[in-house]
Amino acid sequence: xxVLERKSLSPLLEALRRRGYEVIGPTVRDGAISYEPLSSxxxxxxxxxxxQEGGTYRLAERDDGAVFGFNNGANSWxxxxxxxxxxxxxxxxxxxxxxxxxxxxxxxGPYAFVGVRSCDLAAISIQDRVFIGDAYVNGDYESRxxxxxxxxVNCAEAGNTCFCASMDTGxxxxxxxxxxxxxxxxxxxxxxxxxxxxxGEEVLAEVGSSPAEPRDVAAADAVSEDCASQMGRELETDGxxxxxxxxxxxxxxxxxxxxxxxxxxxxxxxxTCFCHSIDDATDLAGTESERVRRWxxxxxxEHSYVHGGSVRQSGKARYRQWMTHKLAxxxxxxxxxxxxxxxxxxxxxxxxxxxxEEAAVIRATDRIExxxxxxxx
Amino acid sequence: xxxxxxxxxxxxxxxxxxxxxxxxxxxFEQELIALPDQIEVAYFLExxxxxxxxxxxxxxxxxxxxxxxxxxxxxxxxRQSARLVxxxxxxxxxxxxxxxxxxxxxxxxSTVYAExxxxxxxxxxxxxxxxxxxxxxxxxxxxxxxxxxxxxxxFLNRRRPAIPSYSVCVECKRAGNVCxxxxxxxxxxxxxxxxxxxxxxxxxxRGCYGCFGPAEAPNAPSLSRQLxxxxxxxxxxxRLYRTFHADREPFRSEGIAHER
Ligand code: SF4
Ligand code: SF4
Ligand code: SF4
Numbered sequence: 001x002x003v004l005e006r007k008s009l010s011p012l013l014e015a016l017r018r019r020g021y022e023v024i025g026p027t028v029r030d031g032a033i034s035y036e037p038l039s040s041x042x043x044x045x046x047x048x049x050x051x052q053e054g055g056t057y058r059l060a061e062r063d064d065g066a067v068f069g070f071n072n073g074a075n076s077w078x079x080x081x082x083x084x085x086x087x088x089x090x091x092x093x094x095x096x097x098x099x100x101x102x103x104x105x106x107x108x109g110p111y112a113f114v115g116v117r118s119c120d121l122a123a124i125s126i127q128d129r130v131f132i133g134d135a136y137v138n139g140d141y142e143s144r145x146x147x148x149x150x151x152x153v154n155c156a157e158a159g160n161t162c163f164c165a166s167m168d169t170g171x172x173x174x175x176x177x178x179x180x181x182x183x184x185x186x187x188x189x190x191x192x193x194x195x196x197x198x199x200g201e202e203v204l205a206e207v208g209s210s211p212a213e214p215r216d217v218a219a220a221d222a223v224s225e226d227c228a229s230q231m232g233r234e235l236e237t238d239g240x241x242x243x244x245x246x247x248x249x250x251x252x253x254x255x256x257x258x259x260x261x262x263x264x265x266x267x268x269x270x271x272t273c274f275c276h277s278i279d280d281a282t283d284l285a286g287t288e289s290e291r292v293r294r295w296x297x298x299x300x301x302e303h304s305y306v307h308g309g310s311v312r313q314s315g316k317a318r319y320r321q322w323m324t325h326k327l328a329x330x331x332x333x334x335x336x337x338x339x340x341x342x343x344x345x346x347x348x349x350x351x352x353x354x355x356x357e358e359a360a361v362i363r364a365t366d367r368i369e370x371x372x373x374x375x376x377x
Numbered sequence: 378x379x380x381x382x383x384x385x386x387x388x389x390x391x392x393x394x395x396x397x398x399x400x401x402x403x404x405f406e407q408e409l410i411a412l413p414d415q416i417e418v419a420y421f422l423e424x425x426x427x428x429x430x431x432x433x434x435x436x437x438x439x440x441x442x443x444x445x446x447x448x449x450x451x452x453x454x455x456r457q458s459a460r461l462v463x464x465x466x467x468x469x470x471x472x473x474x475x476x477x478x479x480x481x482x483x484x485x486x487s488t489v490y491a492e493x494x495x496x497x498x499x500x501x502x503x504x505x506x507x508x509x510x511x512x513x514x515x516x517x518x519x520x521x522x523x524x525x526x527x528x529x530x531x532f533l534n535r536r537r538p539a540i541p542s543y544s545v546c547v548e549c550k551r552a553g554n555v556c557x558x559x560x561x562x563x564x565x566x567x568x569x570x571x572x573x574x575x576x577x578x579x580x581x582x583r584g585c586y587g588c589f590g591p592a593e594a595p596n597a598p599s600l601s602r603q604l605x606x607x608x609x610x611x612x613x614x615x616r617l618y619r620t621f622h623a624d625r626e627p628f629r630s631e632g633i634a635h636e637r
Contacts, residue, residue, distance in 0.1 A: 030555040030582065055603075057560045074555050084551035262594045263568035264543060268550035281527065282534045285412055295551050300543035301593050315596060350546075350558050350568055351603050 002209040003216050006189040010041035015206045021112035021149055024080055032057055032074040052159045054352030068115055068183050071159030072342050076271035077113055077120055081144050084295045091289040106140050110147035117155055118170030119342040123271035125176055129334050130274045152177035156223045160232035161343030163356055169340040172224040182220035192220040233356040244328040247362050256358055257315035259351050264297030266345035272338050298322055323355055385434035388420035390454050392440025392447050393474055397519035398465035399423045399439055404522045415533055431457035435532050441467040441502045455509040462528060463505045466518035466621040470590055475502040475624035518588040518621040521573050541572050542593035545585050549576035557584055564609050566617060569595035590622040597631040611635040
């Protein structure tokens, strides 16, 4: 393990840029911290923190000059790996009646993601499973993801809507990074660095670092332990799949549907949600066409539209779909939970619906005997 | 379309409205006129003097029904039209003029006109769909020109128009906006309003004021509770719902519920 001085952060970003990476990292934009392309380390949110609660997010100042002293951004790395809108191909009918297709080349990356939290690392690996971990590989995702350089940052404080400890995804990054930093403020502003790959090693060598002292390692351990003990939320995952499967007719779904707006915000901010629509457009003459992929959400009626109508007509059916997919059916589908405990869906739900609370209420009033799904009610 | 067949005839009709939606069409009228083999602009008084008699293959209808004469005229338009698509808040919801549906129209008439005897009007301003069957409704005040283009293009290419009916939030998040409600405490109708505008207002750091009308499955009572929580007074909640789509459910009921 190594130690990087606070002043070496800028050279670190420089080194990444020299290697041809587009650096994406946290910065303040429109009253929130957002992961955006950075041209300089000056854009990092130095001395800024976030206060998150169900349905509210506010920035605040902190006086210790911490660079990563906040929790999760308003958006996630998904915005860059799985962009909200992507042209897939264009088609053209030529004079001779022949239709020719041009596949769109993706122009993003290679990316260096700086400041990836442990929960978001887990989210990236879940999306890896969805997009490239099976027989059918999503080429665009693959090309963005393959070369991405990841600088993880271990959280020092848990936010009010965080529950990574429950989901076993944090707060300390285990693997899946090139470099992982723990920001240490006491006894000199510095970062403990764990190296996760050869190229991570190389980049670090270019920047310059010193060997970690036992006190640095101990300080970083203390930071992570502290953070793990302050989780704002908790979610009991023991037997959660069976719990939700046998409670498909639980009255709580009706209750939450009174509050749920079916706005879809929770799915759009969720770093693991992958649903998208494929839209075709034509020009008036019918000679040009374009196929575009766009983020979609299971809170829309179109999402479950089959011949004759939408399967999930009620708000109850839609909320149940979302939460059951995240916490239960995902396990059958992909072999892991679809939730990493980042808390975004709680913070960014305009009416503060809280997945941990909904799960806890259902658990507390578990109906034990299994009943069948009636998707329509 | 088979070779040699006459191109479909397009007609554009105006009822009680501000003409804003027709202007969205004028934005790409040149593209329409440039395609005489694909489409014939047969009746569009805002753009061309000449008119060609019906029947029409596609009628775009702007405006709401507010007079007995218009109620008759829309029936005739329907009879003449193979497909009838309503465009804009007036045609799909009754428009801003549907505010009169919440008051006594005779009071307005006697206040506004010196000679009320000449006024022949209906009690209510109603959507076209309340008067005749319609094939598709394109919401927006005014409609978005890209969406209007899509509706016409879909018609000409014989496919379903790709017009999403989910909330503005979906477009807002796709645009990469930070939620103005959650991060700034700004009241916003986005969660109950249909997408289509591209989330223009939240992109300019203000709340959505619902000009695209109700989304497919809006939960207005829940949003109202949230608005109250942000400190919005009942009278302002009524105003929010009662602007462009005052008489369209659930905005109508939600406005009434907050009236005192
Ligand atoms: S379900 Fe919510 S807490 Fe879980 S990963 Fe998605 S946004 Fe984060
Ligand atoms: S929760 Fe909904 S939007 Fe998210 S992945 Fe599942 S079905 Fe798709
Ligand atoms: S749970 Fe919240 S964010 Fe998700 S659709 Fe319902 S109201 Fe919107």
